[in-house]
Amino acid sequence: MDRETPEHLLKTKRGEPVTMLEAISEALFEEMTRDDSVFLMGEDIGVYGGAFKVTRDFLAHFGENRVIDTPIAEGGFTGAAAGAAHMGLRPVVEIQFMDFISPAYDVITNYIATSNYRGAGPMPLVIRGPVGGGNRGGPFHSQNVEMAFFHTPGLKIVYPSTAKDAKGLLKASIRDDNPVIFEEHKGLYRAPALREVLPDEDYIVPLGQARTVREGTDLTIVTYGAMVHKSVDAAETLESEDGVSVEIIDLRTLLPLDEDAIVQSVKKTNKLLVVHEDTRTGGIAGEIAIRVSEKAFEWLDGPILRVTAIDAPVPYSGSLEDYFLPQTDDVVKAARYLAAY
Amino acid sequence: MSDSTYGLGRTELHDLYHALCLTRAAEERLELLQKQGHVTGGLYRSLGQEAGAVGAAYALRRRNDGSGDMLCHTIRAAGALFLFGGELIDFFRQYMAKGTSPTRGREANVHWFDFEKGFVGPVSPLGTMIEIMAGMTLSFRLKDEERIGIVFYGDGASSTGAWHEGLNFAAVQRCPMILMVENNQWAFSTPTSKNTRVSSFTDKGPGYGIGAESVDGTDVLAVFDAVRRAAALVRSGEGTRMVELKYFRRKGHAQHDPQDYVDPEVIRMREKKDPVDLYRARLLDNDWASEEELVAIEHETFEVCRVAAEAAIAEPYPDGLDAVTDVYTDLTTPHPWTRGDSPDPTLA
Incomplete structure (x- = not known):
């Protein structure tokens, strides 16, 4: 052309x-x-x-x-x-x-x-x-x-x-x-x-590789999609208000799952919170939890927790949808609980 | 009746008889293999339908280099698969789940592929294959290739949403494909009257803006002629067409189906419309073949099936470890830790 x-x-x-x-x-x-x-x-x-x-x-x-x-x-x-x-x-x-x-x-x-x-x-x-x-x-x-x-x-x-x-x-x-x-x-x-300036070159991001969005030492948040940004907001709040250091892993690819990245981070922080916008039951948090149980059980210093949407169809009205979706405050609250565990 | 050969020479007329006999001999051999315990999965006969697949496939361009027409056959269209170059021994290997089969034991019976020879194995919900063939033939149009596709499916598959979506897409995009509806009047135990209100599936054609024709599926030459004419139109740019094969499924859905929902008298009546017998008589009546020539074909097809089946019997089953390979082109699926040497899942 x-x-x-x-x-x-x-x-x-x-x-x-x-x-x-x-x-x-x-x-x-x-x-x-x-x-x-x-x-x-x-x-x-x-x-x-x-x-x-x-x-x-x-x-x-x-x-x-x-x-x-x-x-x-x-x-x-x-x-x-x-x-x-x-x-x-x-x-x-x-x-x-x-x-x-x-x-x-x-x-x-x-x-x-x-x-x-x-x-x-x-x-x-x-x-x-x-x-x-x-x-x-x-x-x-x-x-x-x-x-x-x-x-x-x-x-x-x-x-x-x-x-x-x-x-x-x-x-x-x-x-x-x-x-x-x-x-x-x-x-x-x-x-x-x-909005960001992208490299003016032909680049790819390989499938199957998670990205560490933010390094931390007290607990790990594994997340993806829009929840990455809410998790970052929550981590900044926790850092400034609680002095809690949160590591955030953005999965980027869900299948295949970057198990190594998750396990490595959990072995470092010893605590795991999974955050996803998808509904709760049968969400990816369950799969991540079992993998961590298989591969890093001895390293865990607390329960694996999750913040997700509720088990319901997605409602239309703003007040309902805001309640349905996981919010930054939910992430802060769950992470705070886990950090103190 | 002064029969037309539809322009076919003596050798070609014999080819058709050969393909009919081969289909029947292969399926009869399968029954034997099943009784011997070599076929563990389902076994599906095309008894009474052989001429539909054979006549249609013979009307198409069959090549070995990926430049010919594309076939999607069904379990009851093995004759088309053989004409497109599907190897008899592979047919037996597939049924017997051998590691040497084209799918290395992953898939059963006629579910295998050869894009060079030009056939694509079906997925079991057959209506879906209309969508797949629509895309294959769309690619022929996009790449300006003079190829067409033919997709077989049953009266039952015509009721699925995938059938509708695939056909509608193909018709709109003028995909060069022929839909071959094998109307054998039964979808497992469900009669056609419970699958559709129309008396002929060709009635569905106008609803999609495509041409459709019905043909006696027990008459191999009539099928050949109908598909050859349809193929010429499709190849010339008309787009999608439909051909209905009318015949009767004389066996149950599979060997495990006793067919007790069909009046036995109806089945006996239908035995008179056996496509192999009918064509054999016609070859003799018109002096297109001698008795000796036909007997030779019958012996030869019986023998090649026997030899191929025996060779396949001797071949190994796949190693269970092969179950994890090829799920992806580029990823390894792990073996379960309990099947490996690790005593500890954290180390596996």
């Missing part, structure tokens, strides 16, 4: 800060430019540029064979993406809101995740879309979907918390030969505090 890159996708080139959403757009644009086999499918991604405008101007640049507006049929186009992946293409499908991924659950879990194991070869496919609450979206536009897929061997699950990670992780996901579910917290998409 000799068409010019749309202006709004040149911010990193110009050394300007970008939002997480812009970082995701840049990742898609750069990967499509780098590799002709990468193409996009999804609802309203072409003419409209996507419900959140992640693919704005992509259709004009890449043409309708690489930016495909689909029928409203997540199962249909996700399955079609799998077929195209068999034939050597690298599809990236957008689920308009990840709440709507459920019609594709059959093809993802039965077909896509098992492909390599069944001898059908690699399945280079990314399924990405917005997740998460706090936007008054109600029960059908606010869910986190990671744990619906966490139990399915063969999938990878990625959930970035920063613009830099989002770009590098999405690029790594597109280049990965395994199917990746890529969750983008819509509350982070345009958050001003997350």
Whole structure:
């Protein structure tokens, strides 16, 4: 393509800060430019540029064979993406809101995740879309979907918390030969505090590697996504008000889970708090707790605790949703309890 | 009746008979293997349906280099799998769960893949394969390749949401694919009347804006002709089409199904519409083959099945340790610590 890159996708080139959403757009644009086999499918991604405008101007640049507006049929186009992946293409499908991924659950879990194991070869496919609450979206536009897929061997699950990670992780996901579910917290998409200047170079963030957001000595918070930022806020409060030193691990990739990073940190701080925005029962905290029990039981100086959303559908009204979601104060309170244990 | 050969020469007419006999001989051999304890999973017969898979596959471009048409077969379309180059011994290895099978024992029966030869094994909820083939054939259109795809599924799969979503997507995107609905009138024990209100599955075509045709699935030449015509239209850019194969499942869903929900008299009547017998008589009546030639084909197909099955019997089962490999292309799945040498999970 000799068409010019749309202006709004040149911010990193110009050394300007970008939002997480812009970082995701840049990742898609750069990967499509780098590799002709990468193409996009999804609802309203072409003419409209996507419900959140992640693919704005992509259709004009890449043409309708690489930016495909689909029928409203997540199962249909996700399955079609799998077929195209068999034939050597690298599809990236957008689920308009990840709440709507459920019609594709059959093809993802039965077909896509098992492909390599069944001898059908690699399945280079990314399924990405917005997740998460706090936007008054109600029960059908606010869910986190990671744990619906966490139990399915063969999938990878990625959930970035920063613009830099989002770009590098999405690029790594597109280049990965395994199917990746890529969750983008819509509350982070345009958050001003997350704007940052990205390296003006082709970089990836490898899948499966957690990041130490903040070093500390008294307790470890393992978290991901939007809760990374609430945890950082809580850690600063604890530091200034209580003199408690909190280490924060951002998982970045949920599957495969970076067990080493978690265990190493627990062996250092001897206390673990897991914070996730997803609901409580069957949340990732349970898996992390059992792994720490297996690998670092002797190092623990307190119970493993968790701060999560409550076990309910995501409510619409602000007062309800704020109560439903884990808040910074919840993290402070739980960490304070654990520090004193 | 003055029969048309649909432009096929004597050798090709014999090929079709060979493929029909091979399908039947392979499945009869499976029954024997199951009685001997070599087949541990389910066993599914296509008795009465062999001509549908054979006639359709014969109408397509079959290559060995990844440039031909793409097939998604079903358990009752083994004849198509063989015509696309699926090896007989692999068929037996798959059923017998051998470590030497194409899926190294991970998957059963016809569930295997060869993208060079051009076939993709199904996932058991068959309607899903419409979505997969839609994407495969979409890639042909995007890459401007002159290839098409054909996907088999049953009357039952036509009721799934995946069938609808896949077909609708394919129709909109003009994916070059043929949907082959194997209407054998039974989805396990559920009759077609409890799966759909339409009397012919071709009635569903117009709802998606695609052309559809119904054909007697026991007539191998009629199937060949219908699919060849459909393939020409699909290849020329018309997009997706549907062909319905009408026939009757003369065995239970699987060997474990006694089929006691079907009137035995109906099954006996249907024996008169046996696709192998019908085609055999036609070959002789039209003097397209001699009795000796047909007997030779029958003996040969019986013999290759016997030899392949015996070879497969002698082969090893997979090592259980192989259960952890290939879950991902690039990650290692750990063995359980209780299966290893470590006495302590914290060290494993």
